[in-house]
Amino acid sequence: MSPSRETGEPRVSPRSDLIEHIPRLRRYARALTRDAAQADDLVQDTLERALVKLDLWRPGSDLRAWLFTLMHNLFVNQVRAAAPQHAELDEAREIAIGGGEMDALALRDIHAALCLLPAEQREVILLVGLEQFGYAEAARILGVPLGTVMSRLSRGRERLRQLLSDKVAEPAIKLKVVK
Amino acid sequence: MKQINEEQLHAYVDGLLDDGQRLDVEAWLAGHPDDAARVRDWQAQNQAFHAAFDPVLNEPMPLELLRASRRQTAPARRLWRVAASVAVLAVTGLAGYGIGLRSAPTELIARMPRDAALAHVVFTPEQRHPVEVDAAHADHLVTWLSKRLGSPLKAPDFSAQGFELLGGRLLSGGGGPVAQFMYQSADQRRVTLYVRREAGSKGRDNTDTSFRHAHENGIEVFYWIDQDMGYALSGGIARAEMQLLADAAYRQIGR
Structure with a gap:
């Protein structure tokens, strides 16, 4: 397992934890938007944003709430764009x-x-x-x-x-x- | 009776009150039918949300989302670079191997080790939820995944090689559902078997293939096609040991 050892420590790496949150991000996005494709696009954008900004996330704070914050910001921009x-x-x-x-x-x-x-x-x-x-x-x-x-x-x-x-x-x- | 405001009614509906507060609200509702009706409707709303959207939690996870959750990591980037070159090699290798071979199935086959390695590196480090259905429900697991893939599957038995079935999960990729079985050895090493339908390979001379091997950023992948189904065994362990496991899987599945 040596190649993935660095991602195998749940406390050190929020990256592997991201996966765990995908199902609930999908559920929320599905309810929030009109169709499944749009919802998964929103989830995908959220995950990409999360990886870029992962350094800004404070370990110990709630990763799930942080991900929902990112999704909210993306969603608001979408709604605004579709005025x-x-x-x-x-x-x-x-x-x-x-x-x-x-x-x-x-x-x-x-x-x-x-x-x-x-x-x-x-x-x-x-x-x-x-x-x-x-x-x-x-x-x-x-x-x-x-x-x-x-x-x-x-x-x-x-x-x-x-x-x-x-x-x-x-x-x-x-x-x-x-x- | 304590006066109850609307905020407390919401908190009651959302289960955010302690026992004492809850009793206060219930006493109030007993004497205020309008508030009781509102509370019932709000509770029904929350239940309707769960009934409508909880099934999303159990939908197969699209590989695109797994990819998105990995994309920026350095190992993943390396994995993709390696995967790209492997794909090119596999395509050129195949071009010389079969005359009249069309590109569509070739590309699918070439993508399989990359997808399998990705699914492997994503789920094997998971401590809490490495699998969706555990081996204690092995029969259910195999039936469920067979149904979703539309083809009877087998979870190979690797006990002779020192690996026990941990369980499995359903993913989606390559345009359809994908089954992933995960195995673990006594010293906590994990291998995964990735199975999906290889559409387009049907009725061709090359429907069944012998083993192919790919090395994806430290992950050894052995893959093959057997009766329209594509299989890829991935593990971050020595190639010789992987070969033994792959031989065992190939023998058991082909039967």
Whole structure:
């Protein structure tokens, strides 16, 4: 094993630990973005960035939180680059509410509803609800004050609740919505 | 009853409260049905996230991501340089070897030792999760990987050579799923067997090949094709010992 000895020490080398975090980075990215290819691109960019900046990571601090921070920064740049996305989101909302066939799959429902949230609310409710970061950790990852995390969490969860209950109540209100 | 604010309701949903605080919130919810309904919906949201996205954790890991997580390391860069030259050698070597051999399968075969060595160096140093399914569930492991690759697989038995099966994992690479079996000796040395379907080699005269050998940055790789399946055995151990293991694998799989 001598050739890989230097990477074989888990404490000394965060590199081998990067691998361990890939599955959860993929899960978060998949929930955050629209499709699997885009999600894996985001993970790949994150890993590449991580390797370039690995010297900046402080041993002893939470590698996972650091990786999510890098991913957040990349994601924000993507969202910013695709600025006209808001129009697209509004359209998507109408389609989602008008189209009853989407209800068939709960997975698509929850993902579709997530995609209708503003990106910053989506990030918070996923970091907390899916990735199980604490509120203070989420605030550090996103680089915002704790109060901002709490208000995004509150608004995001309420909006999602509304979107999902719209769907449940859809048969009753469908005609009104479509017209 | 203690007054409960919204922040505490979220913390309750996210499991961030201690026992005493949790009881306070539960007492509050018993008397406040609107808050109770909100809390139930938020809990349902978190459960829906897990139900929808946890399966991603068990998806085969794309080799591209493994590569991305290694790319900048000096040994990996060396590995790629060596791999590139090996690939060139393998291609030119093959060109003289088979007339009418098309390039597509040749390239795939040539890439296999590089991919196998990469998967080897990525996972063998892992202390905690070297494998996805351990050898205690060997039957399940082999059935699972066979199903994913669409072909009955065997995990060779290397006990005569002093290596025991540790387990295996599913990766993806070369355009399809890849099985990796990992073995370990009593003195903690590890070898991996990398198996994938070699699409395009079907029906050709060269479907089955004899052993080939590659040396990838200190990793010895023996690889071959048998009935449309490509196999590569990788290990950072002496070539003679690797040869014995590869012979054993070849004999057992070919049967």
